Amino acid sequence: MTNVRGVVGSTGRVGIVHNRGVRELTDRAVVLGSCVVLVLASGMPTPTTIVWFLVAVTCSGTCAAWGRWPAVGALPAAYLLAGCADRAAIVGVPLAVYELVGAVSDRGRWVWVGAAICVAPLALALRRGPDTVVSVAAVLAAVAALLAVRSGQVDRAHSALHAVRDDLQHRVTVLQERQTRLEEAQDHETRAAALAERTRIAREIHDGVGHLLTRLLFQVHAAQVAHRGAPEVEAELRQIAQTADEALSAMRAGVHALDDTGEDLGVALNRLATGCGINQTKVDCASAVSPPAPVTRCLVAVAREALTNAARHGKARTAWVTVADFPGFWRLTVANDGTVPAWAESPQRLHSAQPGADGLGLGTRSMTDRVESLGGTLRILTRPRFTMLATIPKETT
Template sequence: MAPLALALRGDPDTAVSVAVVLAAVAALLAVRSGQVDRAHSALHAVRDDLQHRVTVLQETQTRLEEAQDHDTRAAALAERTRIAREIHDGVGHLLTRLLFQVHAAQVAHRGGPELVADLKRIEQTADEALSAMRAGVHALDEKGEDLAVALNRLAAGCGINQARVDCASAVSPPAPVTRCLVAVAREALTNAARHGRAKTAWVTVADFPGFWRLTVANDGAVPAWAESPQLLRSPQPGADGLGLGTRSMADRVESLGGTLRILTRPRFTVLATIPKETT
């Protein structure tokens, strides 16, 4: 400002020129400042977009790793079940045939007490072997289905874009409960995809001290029959559109002493509760 003040006292034309130059510089600086601000905004937008993409990729990688773990676990359980069935069908059949042959030999040699006694001991040994084999096969078959694995496989193939599973139970339910919960979840997800046109579903298993609870919720359309309180309290197959699938879910849960509830708010939800003392 000092040169401008001196110029104003000396030569007015020079002062005008200096003022124009300063105005041009100020305008240029303003333009540059705006460009810098826009560049910073663009950089921040790019950074935020990259962070979002990285987060999405990390979530996708996590889901893929979880799916791989579930597939590995499912393959191991399927192989265990196959071995159990082969033992049951192969060794079990042979031991059963041996018992029949021993019984036939006892009848054929009933006149020889010593031989009959030997055959009786063979029969007892074969019967113990058959019982042990059946117990082993039963134990293998009971562990042949993992609840978390089964639910995640159902969610992956149910036809709903986003089907999320939360099954963090530290103790796996008994095999009958696992089969029941998987069957209910399968029917609920199938109905949500086929009839409700759901885009998102939530499957949750909670392990309480006295009971297990399965919750299957979705954002699809609520069926007409579900709006009737009377049908929800006492569903009957075929009534006002109520299908056999819903009645089947209720029958499965009730066979284990549990209850099945259907909620329509805030979203359509199938709620299955199974007490532990009955399982």
């Protein structure tokens, strides 16, 4: 983003410099022509007139080479002040006025100083007596001053326009980056919604169709017992039982296939946080890579049980659920500000506890079994707040 803005700004500055150079070259050519007219209008050029003319041209060329900055104005100012002592310097006044006005046109109070210096040689020349050449020089000097002012205004206007263009380009780049992030977030939400829907469908199939097929198998087995001794009926019932068992196995395989890719850890944890019954539940699941499906199901089950216990038994008002992705393992942390269970307050368990001892409920044992089935460990901390830590190594998953 910064590089794009810098390239655009550099291009704009190059364009400004190029346009300024062409415009100033044209203006100087016009003013130089007016000075030549003054030289010819003054009659036969004397050596002094030619010297003043050449000095004015040299001064203008030096100013053109150095560019527009305050110190450059010292050269034309010196020419004009020196020209107050010699009437022949009138021939170079338009050039000197153009350079001086160009140098001080946007310098605040220096504009008035420059104007006084520009007027000084012309005023002194006119005071010595009316002269057509001096009058023409005054008019040409006024035209040169207007050209310098116009050139400065155009330069400032172009600079402002290029600054606006650079700013707009910068804003467009920022908006494009934000649009990209929004599209990525939308794609993630769409995928998460699709995965959640697949999970819901898998559970409904498992709870609905699976229950019906299981009941059908029990009924067939009961019929087999009731018709024991009737070979033909028993053979038909055995075939029906085999078909129902195959259907149940196929249904379970399909459900597991859906469920293996149908659970997004972040979405599942946020759904649990919304419906767990705790006033404020903060979820931090910043893992860049989603854990495998068995790990995801295990972490979700542990978080569900821990949040349910915190709301039901601990009367917690705030809970924190954090998933950390370390190089060698995943860690789920579920902490709450509720009441610490009585079994965890014993001296042996003051700082940490390993589930499985007397006093632990079936929910805690179930969480322990789930985590240990994947080669992990479940720890319980009571300070500074009641916390469950589930750690599952990656190498076993």
